[in-house]
Every structure is written in structure tokens, then in C-alpha cells.
Amino acid sequence: MDASTTPRPIAPDLAALPDSAADAAFVVWARQRSVPGASSPTLAVAYSGGADSTALLCAAARHWAGPLIALHVHHGLQAAADGFEHHCRERCLAWGIPFDTQRVDARHAVGQSPEEIARQVRYATLALAARRADAGRVVLAQHADDQIETLLLALSRGAGLAGLAAMPARFERHGMVFERPLLALTAAEIRSGLQAQGLDWIEDPTNRDTGYTRNRIRLQLLPVLEQVFPGFRTTFARSAAHAAQGQDLLDELARADLAEVGCPPRIAALQGLTQARQANVLRHWLKQQGGRSGSAAQLEALLRQVAACTTRGHRIHLKVGQGHVVREGPCLAWQAGPL
Known part of the structure; x- marks a missing residue:
């Protein structure tokens, strides 16, 4: 035995x-x-x-x-x-x-x-x-x-x-x-x-x-x-299960989009996505960097900055979660902690 x-x-x-x-x-x-x-x-x-x-x-x-x-x-x-x-x-x-x-x-x-x-x-x-x-x-x-x-x-x-x-x-x-x-x-x-x-x-x-x-x-x-x-x-548990399934699909899409826009994300590539997909892939990327994607207001502010970034000198510097998202050349970058 x-x-x-x-x-x-x-x-x-x-x-x-x-x-x-x-x-x-x-x-x-x-x-x-x-x-x-x-x-x-x-x-x-x-x-x-x-x-x-x-x-x-x-x-x-x-x-x-x-x-x-x-x-x-x-x-x-x-x-x-x-x-x-x-x-x-x-x-x-x-x-x-x-x-x-x-x-x-x-x-x-x-x-x-x-x-x-x-x-x-x-x-x-x-x-x-x-x-x-x-x-x-x-x-x-x-x-x-x-x-x-x-x-x-x-x-x-x-x-x-x-x-x-x-x-x-x-x-x-x-x-x-x-x-x-x-x-x-x-x-x-x-x-x-x-x-x-x-x-x-x-x-x-x-x-x-x-x-x-x-x-x-x-x-x-x-x-x-x-x-x-x-x-x-x-019924509530069933709704939670549906939400989990939907989140799995969003995660799958985010991984595919991140592979396309790069890690760290290229700003021009992000701008080629719909705003909903930009938000989805940025949440995914931010979780990879700092463990959290920040608040809805912070993410909305980041999306506005990405949309407005049309010149070489445009600066991005936003607090998101426990760190900051900044622009480094053609890409976004994550910096942990206060600046």
C-alpha cells in the first residue's frame, strides 16, 4: 500500500x-x-x-x-x-x-x-x-x-x-x-x-x-x-461567476494588446486602440508594475494625458496607485514611490 x-x-x-x-x-x-x-x-x-x-x-x-x-x-x-x-x-x-x-x-x-x-x-x-x-x-x-x-x-x-x-x-x-x-x-x-x-x-x-x-x-x-x-x-454567486468569466476575457485581451503596444507601452501604439481597450491594457500593465491599477479618476486622467500626447515635448507625470506614471521618450514608464 x-x-x-x-x-x-x-x-x-x-x-x-x-x-x-x-x-x-x-x-x-x-x-x-x-x-x-x-x-x-x-x-x-x-x-x-x-x-x-x-x-x-x-x-x-x-x-x-x-x-x-x-x-x-x-x-x-x-x-x-x-x-x-x-x-x-x-x-x-x-x-x-x-x-x-x-x-x-x-x-x-x-x-x-x-x-x-x-x-x-x-x-x-x-x-x-x-x-x-x-x-x-x-x-x-x-x-x-x-x-x-x-x-x-x-x-x-x-x-x-x-x-x-x-x-x-x-x-x-x-x-x-x-x-x-x-x-x-x-x-x-x-x-x-x-x-x-x-x-x-x-x-x-x-x-x-x-x-x-x-x-x-x-x-x-x-x-x-x-x-x-x-x-x-x-443568484448573487452566479452573477459573481459571470463577472469572473468576463474579467478573464478582459485579462486575455489585455495580454494580447500589451504584446502589441509593448511593455512599457508605446504611446503611439496606445493611441491606436479604442479608449476602452486603452483603459483595459493600462490597468493590466499598472497591476504588473505596482500591484494596483489606481482609482477610476487616476486612470481617466491618464487616458486624457495619453490622448493629448501629440508632441515630442509633451510631459506626462501622474500619481497612480502607490507610484507615478511618467513619459520616457515614446513610452510610458512606472516609477514606484514619491518623486
Whole structure:
């Protein structure tokens, strides 16, 4: 019997649990990633101790054939964080799962989004810890309600297709693959499964703080949507999937156009494209350079400058994202940071 078919030891109390919706979703996900005759790589589970990550860790412990490790990020943002870490460590000890905790400073500066900074630090930390554990991927416990919240936030900000596509089931960041096996499940399904299994979890007190927009959506808006549009999770998710497909096509067109206009883009070649294609290829190029394409207003200003650039002496110098776009001879150029 080879390593791929040798079952990984499962704690007796885990093996005796009834199957849940999270188990079923994880099994489908795991089967899609199995290679016949090959051993399963180490799987890293992002484990906060909350209901969603508890369900994911439980499912992975019961159904992942290969090595497993739980990764916990201690953000240092609230006094209760020490208790979260202790709960997670004890749970992993009881289940026989290796546990790795990383303490980080996720405090935000004035003008920064505390949620965004914590998210950036979390992903970077998880990726580093997963590489140290020789893990092939990190699985995250976001679910259908999280997906809807992300979509509604994107709508409130006037996002384009990339934002309306919400959260992908798979993505790469910091050199690591991240996946979301529970994305089709609702929060209610996950919690119902945990209750049937007799498992407890941590309730983060900040999840009730309506000072955060995402919490207001979850606590105040989703219940109303449920009353008015009972099947909104399915239909909204379908719209997000359509947006993702449309964004894939725009990305494909941008790659083809960038190959034609050059990298860095030649201004004359850009001017030969329609304005919509100019905007699309410039977004793509800017993301390659600085990781962000800037605001809609910044991109519109750049398009006006490109259109007005008809003389050799015309100067372009615009702040976009965390840097500047300037003219260097016949081309645009990206300069990171302040000038």
C-alpha cells in the first residue's frame, strides 16, 4: 500500500463524528486535487478557531490523506487574541494535528483600512508559514455569505468586473496557492453541521461590531435580502461567476494588446486602440508594475494625458496607485514611490 492510499491516523473522537455539509464539500474538493498513485502533499489549514475554520479543520483532519498542519495568525489587535491562540492549540493537541502559530503586528496607520492591513499581513504570514511547513497549498474557510458580503462591498465602491467577481475559489499570493473549499456553503449550514457534531468554536467579539462595514452587511443587510430575495445567495454567486468569466476575457485581451503596444507601452501604439481597450491594457500593465491599477479618476486622467500626447515635448507625470506614471521618450514608464 503506497503513501497515497495509507490513511493518515485520525483521532478517535474525530472519526466517530457524523458527516456534515463541510465534510461533503471538502471531500469533493480533495478528490479534484488527488493524483492517482501519488502521495498527498502537506495541506495547511488557516485556523482561527471560529466556526468556519473549525469546520474546515475538522473536515481536513477526517478526509485529507496526507500530512496536515494548522496555521494560526495572532494579529495582536485585541486582548482576546491570546485566548483564541490557546483554544486553537488545545484543539489541535486533542486532534493530533501539528499546530503553528505566528504572532504579527497588524496595526494600521492613519488613513489605512484596518481590515485591509490585517488581511495583507495574514496572507503574507500564512504563505511564509506554509512554505516553512513544505505545504503545497493553504485552504481558507470563507463561505457563501462571505462571498456575498464581498460582492456587496464591491458594488458599494463602484467596482469593475474584477471586484464584482468577488473571491475566487483558487488564487496565488506571495508564492503560495490558496483555495476555498467551503465557498458554496452558507454560514448557517456550517454552524448547523458543527452543532450536530457537538463541536464548539470561538465567537470573535469584533464580529458584532457594526463599526465595520462588513459586519453591518452581515448583521443588518443580509437578513433583509433573505426576506426579499430568498434565493439571493445562489443568484448573487452566479452573477459573481459571470463577472469572473468576463474579467478573464478582459485579462486575455489585455495580454494580447500589451504584446502589441509593448511593455512599457508605446504611446503611439496606445493611441491606436479604442479608449476602452486603452483603459483595459493600462490597468493590466499598472497591476504588473505596482500591484494596483489606481482609482477610476487616476486612470481617466491618464487616458486624457495619453490622448493629448501629440508632441515630442509633451510631459506626462501622474500619481497612480502607490507610484507615478511618467513619459520616457515614446513610452510610458512606472516609477514606484514619491518623486
